[in-house]
Each structure stands twice: as C-alpha cells, then as structure tokens.
Amino acid sequence: xxxxxxxxxxxxxxxxxxxxxxxxxxxxxxxxxxxxxxxxxxxxxxxxxxxxxxxxxxxxxxxxxxxxxxxxxxxxxxxxxxxxxxxxxxxxxxxxxxxxxxxxxxxxxxxxxxxxxxxxxxxxxxxxxxxxxxxxxxxxxxxxxxxxxxxxxxxxxxxxxxxxxx
Ligand code: FES
Ligand code: FES
Numbered sequence: 001x002x003x004x005x006x007x008x009x010x011x012x013x014x015x016x017x018x019x020x021x022x023x024x025x026x027x028x029x030x031x032x033x034x035x036x037x038x039x040x041x042x043x044x045x046x047x048x049x050x051x052x053x054x055x056x057x058x059x060x061x062x063x064x065x066x067x068x069x070x071x072x073x074x075x076x077x078x079x080x081x082x083x084x085x086x087x088x089x090x091x092x093x094x095x096x097x098x099x100x101x102x103x104x105x106x107x108x109x110x111x112x113x114x115x116x117x118x119x120x121x122x123x124x125x126x127x128x129x130x131x132x133x134x135x136x137x138x139x140x141x142x143x144x145x146x147x148x149x150x151x152x153x154x155x156x157x158x159x160x161x162x163x164x165x166x
Contacts, residue, residue, distance in 0.1 A: 013073045017042070018086025024073075032068040032076055033057045036083060044084040044113050055141030058114035059083050065121045065140070084113035087120065095161035096120055096154075105154030107145035114141050119155050128159055 009028045016022070017040060024039050033050070036042040036059070045068060048056035052070035059068045060082040068081075087094040093101065096119050106112040115138065122129060122137045129137070134155045135148075143151060 011074050013077050015073075015076050015078070016080045018081070018083055026073055028072075028074065030073040032059065032061075032066075032071045032073050032081070035073040035076075036068060036081070042083055042085055046110055046113050048110060053142070054111070055114045055118065056111050058117045058141060060117055060121055063121065063124070065118050082117065082120070084116050087116055095165060096123070096158040099158035099161055100151075100154040103150050103154040103157050105146065105151045106143075111141060111143040111145075115143070115151055115154075119158055122155065123159050123162055127163065129155065 007027050007029050010025050011028045012023060012025050013035065014021070014023050017036070022040060024035060026035055026039060033045060033047055036045045037047065045059060046056040047069065048054045050057075050069045052067045055067060057068045058065050060066070061071070061076055062079050063082075084097075087097055096116050100106055100112060100116060105115065118137060118141055122134070126133050131152065134152050138148070138151060138155070
C-alpha cells in the first residue's frame with residue numbers, strides 16, 4: 001500500500017487498553033502511540049524520539065514491553081495493551097509508581113511512564129531480580145536525568161512493595 005493510500009485508507013482497531021475494550025477507526029498508517037495519545041487521550045504514554053530508540057513510549061502488548069511509536073495500530077487489533085494509566089489502583093499510585101516516588105527514580109519524569117511499564121513486566125518475570133537483570137532490562141530505555149542509580153533502586157524497592165502487598 002502506498003504511503004498516500006495508507007494515510008487515507010481507514011481501518012478499525014479493536015483493542016483492550018488497561019482492561020477496557022476500545023474500538024477506533026483510524027488511518028491505516030497510525031501508530032499505537034498516536035492511537036493512545038491522540039484518539040484515546042492517554043497522554044501518560046510519552047512521545048519522545050518517535051523512532052523506537054528511547055523507550056519513553058513503552059507499553060505492554062499482551063504483556064511484552066514494546067515501543068508504541070514503532071508499532072502500527074492495526075497490529076494490536078485483538079490484543080491487550082497496558083499503559084501507565086492502568087498502573088493506579090483505585091486512583092492511588094500502584095507499587096511501582098510509589099517505589100519510583102520513594103526512591104527518587106525520576107527528575108523531569110519524561111522517561112518514567114516507560115520505566116514503570118518496563119519494571120512492571122520485569123517484576124512479573126523476575127519477582128526478585130538481580131542487579132544485573134535490572135540493568136539489562138532497563139538498558140532499552142533512556143533517562144537523561146537520573147544517572148540510573150535511583151531508577152535501579154526504584155525497581156528493587158518496587159519488588160519489595162509488591163512482595164509485601166501480595
Ligand atoms: S518515543 Fe518511542 S521509543 Fe522513543
Ligand atoms: S527523569 Fe528525566 S528523562 Fe528520566
């Protein structure tokens with residue numbers, strides 16, 4: 001399909017976002033990031049490099065951390081997408097968010113939604129991650145502010161909070 005045709009041809013995407021079923025009609029060349037932010041008002045998902053490099057736009061697609069700027073909306077049809085907006089519990093920050101606040105895992109906060117989603121996926125797979133595992137997982141996401149130490153501490157603290165609350 002030519003770029004012009006992809007921009008005018010519309011498709012319907014049926015997707016579950018943070019547990020809520022959504023159906024949207026969008027141009028065929030729409031990426032998931034724009035579907036979430038522009039069509040669904042989910043501005044917690046951050047747009048930064050928009051080239052799949054920085055990880056600020058990370059969401060979980062069927063549980064897998066994915067740069068939402070690098071995935072066409074049509075490819076998530078029938079999938080479950082989790083974003084930072086779904087990490088709150090009864091309007092209160094969830095354990096990963098609380099851990100980042102407690103350990104100062106953010107400064108400008110631009111990378112934080114992506115880091116929170118990455119941490120969520122990491123702790124599902126490794127509830128008690130080693131320092132090496134944390135470093136390896138977060139290496140896909142760029143933070144320009146913290147020097148990463150406080151982010152690493154936040155991940156370990158989130159693991160503790162989740163275990164305490166289990
Ligand atoms: S905005 Fe998607 S990876 Fe940077
Ligand atoms: S806190 Fe600013 S980019 Fe990470």
